[in-house]
Amino acid sequence: MDKIEAKDLNAWYDGNHVVKNVSLRIKSNQITAVIGPSGCGKSTLIRCFNRMHELIPGAKVSGKVLLDGEDIYDDSVDPVDIRRKIGMVFQKPNPFPTMSIFDNVAIGLKLNGVKDKKKIREMVERSLKMVALWDQVKDRLNDSGASLSGGQQQRLCIARALAVEPEVLLLDEPCSALDPNATSKIEELIVKLKENYTIVIVTHNMQQAARISDFTAFMYLGELIEYGETSRIFKQPEKELTEKYITGRFG
Amino acid sequence: MVRLLDLGIEKLNNMILDMAELSTKAVTTAIQAYTEGKDVRKEIFEWSEKLRFIQDEVSELAVELIARYQPVASDLRFIKSSMEITYGLSRFGRYAYDITTVLSMFGDLSKCDHSTIIKMADKVKVMICKSIEAFIKRDVELARTLSNMDDEVDNMYKEYVKRIIENKESNLRCSVSATLILRYLERIADHANSIGDKVIYIITGESVPRK
Ligand SMILES: Nc1ncnc2c1ncn2[C@@H]1O[C@H](COP(=O)(O)OP(=O)(O)O)[C@@H](O)[C@H]1O
Ligand SMILES: [Mg+2]
Numbered sequence: 001m002d003k004i005e006a007k008d009l010n011a012w013y014d015g016n017h018v019v020k021n022v023s024l025r026i027k028s029n030q031i032t033a034v035i036g037p038s039g040c041g042k043s044t045l046i047r048c049f050n051r052m053h054e055l056i057p058g059a060k061v062s063g064k065v066l067l068d069g070e071d072i073y074d075d076s077v078d079p080v081d082i083r084r085k086i087g088m089v090f091q092k093p094n095p096f097p098t099m100s101i102f103d104n105v106a107i108g109l110k111l112n113g114v115k116d117k118k119k120i121r122e123m124v125e126r127s128l129k130m131v132a133l134w135d136q137v138k139d140r141l142n143d144s145g146a147s148l149s150g151g152q153q154q155r156l157c158i159a160r161a162l163a164v165e166p167e168v169l170l171l172d173e174p175c176s177a178l179d180p181n182a183t184s185k186i187e188e189l190i191v192k193l194k195e196n197y198t199i200v201i202v203t204h205n206m207q208q209a210a211r212i213s214d215f216t217a218f219m220y221l222g223e224l225i226e227y228g229e230t231s232r233i234f235k236q237p238e239k240e241l242t243e244k245y246i247t248g249r250f251g
Numbered sequence: 252m253v254r255l256l257d258l259g260i261e262k263l264n265n266m267i268l269d270m271a272e273l274s275t276k277a278v279t280t281a282i283q284a285y286t287e288g289k290d291v292r293k294e295i296f297e298w299s300e301k302l303r304f305i306q307d308e309v310s311e312l313a314v315e316l317i318a319r320y321q322p323v324a325s326d327l328r329f330i331k332s333s334m335e336i337t338y339g340l341s342r343f344g345r346y347a348y349d350i351t352t353v354l355s356m357f358g359d360l361s362k363c364d365h366s367t368i369i370k371m372a373d374k375v376k377v378m379i380c381k382s383i384e385a386f387i388k389r390d391v392e393l394a395r396t397l398s399n400m401d402d403e404v405d406n407m408y409k410e411y412v413k414r415i416i417e418n419k420e421s422n423l424r425c426s427v428s429a430t431l432i433l434r435y436l437e438r439i440a441d442h443a444n445s446i447g448d449k450v451i452y453i454i455t456g457e458s459v460p461r462k
Contacts, residue, residue: 207321234323236456246323248254 002066003028003168003198004049004086009063011044011053019045020222021063026168026215031190031199033213033230035206037250041222042202046170049200050086051079067168084112087161091173093153095145095160102141104156108164127159131189151182155189162193169193171201175208187212206246210234218242256326259316263309263333267340270305271383273298274343278379278439281347282372285354285432286365292351299344306341310334328456332449336386339442339449343379346435353431363425368432371407374400375436378443385450397447401462404440408433 004026011019019041026032026049034042047053048061051072065072072082095104105124114120124141128134133155137148145156154174161169171190175183190199191212203209209216210230217227218241226233226242237243244250277298284291313330316322322330354360378400385394411433420426448459 206323210321210323235327237324243324247326248256 001028002026003068004200005064005066005069006045006049007064007066009045009048009065010061011041011048012060013044013056014058018222019048022219022224024217024224024227026198026200028198029194029196030214031194031201031212032215032217033209034200034202034217034219035204035209035245036219036225037245038204040219042219043172045219046088046172046200046202049168049170050088051082052088054079084108084164085166086168086170087164087166088170088172089154089157089161089174091176093150093157093177095148095153095156097144097146099145100142101137101145101148101156104145105159105163108160112164123163123165124159127163128156130162130193131155131159132185133159149182151178151185154178154182154186158186158189158193162197166197168198168200171199173202173204176204183208218245220245256316256320256322259312259320260326260329263312263316263330266305266309266312267333267336267386270302270309270337270340271386274302274340274347275376275379275383277302277344277347278350279376281350282368282376285350286369288354288359288361290351290354292348292355295344295348295351299341299348302341302344306337309337325453325456328453332453336446336449339382339446342442343439346439349435350432353428357424357428360425360428363422363429365429367407367411368429368436371404371433371436374404374407375440375443378404378440382443382446382450385447389450389454391451391454394447394450397444398459398462401440401444404437408437 002025005024007023009019009022010017022045034045036042044053049065053059053061061073067082067085071077072079095101096107099107102124105127106120109120109123114123125134125138128137133152136152137143140147145153148156154177158169158174174190175186178186187208190201193199194214201209201213213230215228216230216233218225218233218237218239220241226237226239228238233242234246237246277295280291281295283289313334316330317327320326378397381393381397381400384390385397412430414420415426415430420429451457451459
């Protein structure tokens with residue numbers, strides 16, 4: 001089943017056309033990796049999936065993005081609601097440094113108007129358990145988020161995204177600031193999360209895409225060059241450009 | 252820009268070419284010696300061992316390249332196929348040796364009619380050359396011609412066995428020894444054919460279904 005469908009999606013920054021006529025279907029409960037050289041539009045593409053792109057001054061979007069068949073760019077849709085359903089985690093772990101570990105996870109719930117303290121506690125615990133951080137932090141929930149290691153901070157950010165019960169998780173190079181050990185832990189977590197979430201991950205690490213994703217999209221200069229099952233893309237890409245990029249014969 | 256992986260791939264390629272040359276020589280020499288009644292067991296055995304040795308080196312290097320560089324796409328297909336192709340080439344050597352042992356088992360066969368063997372050996376030698384040429388030139392069309400030739404060799408073998416069953420070959424020593432040789436040749440043809448399949452796989456990614 002398709003969770004997200006992009007149809008003729010285009011994106012601009014001040015007239016600079018950076019995502020060009022992209023159409024693709026993201027499958028439910030699967031991990032889709034977006035790969036391609038730096039600057040090819042990967043981050044912009046996934047930011048169009050939860051209406052984050054339009055927050056940048058001068059940014060423009062055209063085309064459609066359907067979530068469960070409904071166009072998220074329809075006038076009747078509240079973008080805040082979309083961003084709750086489609087959560088995002090960024091490249092650098094970005095816990096709010098002045099906030100406690102607890103509040104770092106609870107913040108999304110509070111911003112979404114959840115007031116019930118008991119419910120908030122439950123959701124924070126549940127989210128921290130999902131990212132396998134609970135046992136390590138349960139006795140120091142009031143410590144600053146910045147006191148955690150890089151890998152733990154990234155898991156904290158994933159917990160924050162999960163706390164508001166999204167349906168889709170967009171991960172933009174979530175491991176690029178992490179060491180190999182923390183990276184494999186995050187990868188294991190991502191694979192586990194696909195049971196309950198649809199995941200789109202931007203990565204510049206092709207081996208990471210090969211290890212964890214079910215589908216791979218390869219972008220180049222704003223265009224979607226090839227999209228298909230990861231097992232095929234890495235054994236037998238159809239397009240010459242894909243072959244060149246994934247074998248490191250680019251440029 | 253030369254990729255680090257390219258150095259390894261070039262090394263694999265060169266080892267395959269070395270094996271191709273030696274295995275061709277082994278088969279040609281074994282057949283020639285057979286028809287001339289010459290004993291070349293020792294020589295061919297050494298070549299066959301050398302082929303096995305290089306084949307092991309190819310496997311080692313292929314696994315190392317996979318571990319070090321995590322190759323994908325055509326690189327991965329080449330590396331996987333290098334192991335399979337060198338297996339085929341080392342079998343050429345092994346069957347060449349088997350051919351030389353027939354003479355020592357059966358003794359003097361100079362009175363036997365070798366015409367079927369010579370005919371089939373010529374075809375098999377062409378197949379070996381074509382499989383190697385297809386590999387060197389990465390020529391899919393040439394590789395595809397091997398399948399028909401393999402069928403022809405299979406049929407020649409089956410027909411000869413049928414003749415024996417129908418008692419059309421009177422001399423038992425001649426017919427049994429010839430059957431063995433033809434069987435070895437038929438196996439060689441089979442491996443030449445599958446080398447062709449690997450060449451097709453390297454280039455197109457398409458796996459040719461086994462017969
Ligand atoms: N906030 C921005 N303002 C203006 N241009 C931007 C902005 N973010 C990205 N771009 C430009 O858009 C293009 C695509 O960027 P991005 O989507 O970040 O690529 P990727 O994630 O593949 O590295 C690049 O040329 C980049 O310079
Ligand atoms: Mg990016």
